[in-house]
Amino acid sequence: MVHRSLLRQPAGQAASRIALLHLDAAHAAHARLKDGSDTEALHDFRVALRRTRSVLRAYRPWLGRIPRKLRRQLRALARDTNVARDTEVMMDWLKTERRKIQDKHRPGFLWLQALLGERYEKSCAEITREVLKDFAGMEQGLRASLAAIANTDREVAPTPSCAEVTADLIRQHLAELADHLAGIGSVADAKAIHATRIRGKRLRYLIEPLADELPAAKIIVGRMKQFQDRFGVLCDAFVQTRELTAAVEAAGAIAARARLERTLGGKRPDEAANVLPGLLALALRLRNETRRRYAIVERHYLGDRAGRFLDAMESLAETLAGQA
Numbered sequence: 001m002v003h004r005s006l007l008r009q010p011a012g013q014a015a016s017r018i019a020l021l022h023l024d025a026a027h028a029a030h031a032r033l034k035d036g037s038d039t040e041a042l043h044d045f046r047v048a049l050r051r052t053r054s055v056l057r058a059y060r061p062w063l064g065r066i067p068r069k070l071r072r073q074l075r076a077l078a079r080d081t082n083v084a085r086d087t088e089v090m091m092d093w094l095k096t097e098r099r100k101i102q103d104k105h106r107p108g109f110l111w112l113q114a115l116l117g118e119r120y121e122k123s124c125a126e127i128t129r130e131v132l133k134d135f136a137g138m139e140q141g142l143r144a145s146l147a148a149i150a151n152t153d154r155e156v157a158p159t160p161s162c163a164e165v166t167a168d169l170i171r172q173h174l175a176e177l178a179d180h181l182a183g184i185g186s187v188a189d190a191k192a193i194h195a196t197r198i199r200g201k202r203l204r205y206l207i208e209p210l211a212d213e214l215p216a217a218k219i220i221v222g223r224m225k226q227f228q229d230r231f232g233v234l235c236d237a238f239v240q241t242r243e244l245t246a247a248v249e250a251a252g253a254i255a256a257r258a259r260l261e262r263t264l265g266g267k268r269p270d271e272a273a274n275v276l277p278g279l280l281a282l283a284l285r286l287r288n289e290t291r292r293r294y295a296i297v298e299r300h301y302l303g304d305r306a307g308r309f310l311d312a313m314e315s316l317a318e319t320l321a322g323q324a
Helices: 011-032 041-058 068-080 082-100 103-150 162-182 190-210 215-263 272-301 305-323
Strands: none
Touching: 011 041, 011 103, 011 162, 041 068, 041 082, 041 103, 041 190, 068 082, 068 103, 082 103, 082 215, 082 272, 103 215, 103 272, 162 190, 162 305, 190 215, 190 305, 215 272, 215 305, 272 305
């Protein structure tokens, strides 16, 4: 929670205080990562890191004291959790599909589930071993740098207000988001869809700290959460498609090795013969689900609907500029 005078603060001080709040959230989630039973810890840790990075990126001209090394370390920490996150997304989807799987396809389902479970445990062990250690050192340096900026005397280093700078940033992010929305033509545009989701996320992170002071911002944050959810499940489908493609390739390699061994006189059973049908059935279900998720995004945000969605945020930028 940011105190009421946020908009009147110098941009650097306001941004550093927002970043410190996100760093506090990362610290709390980081402590929970040690508890293997806390299924939300990784998600909360990643979100807090993203929010911190987003503030540092957007307000960079007013946060010049943040060493590049710390920025790189923060980026590396977020990247190091990608495998665990992608695996978790796939495992969660499989849980929703469990009851829909036909008996003849169950061997493929169980094979993939076991494969993902093993990889998830391995990636979580790496997080426990590396990320927990690396975050502690990075946090200390970043917290000190942000605190120094937050406590800078305004008279010594005058800067534009948070309201003025954030109004400009919202307009810049809106223009980028509009361009990316216009670049989506079909469900095949996975890269464009992913980039659009990222731009929307960054825009939401800009607006969210204003919700306590501006009622319009609170309403927009709710709409942006819905935007993220809809684009998020669609992007998750692309992750799931990559996972299934890799699984089919792995199963195919197993089948090829088994055939070769049988040809050479070995007795190794062809395990993949029972696995592949289930994987292909999952791929078909996922293709249909991906199309359904895209249709929802198309219905709410693409074409003529994009302008109506973005207009409210343009009005918010005008309101902020008027308070500068």
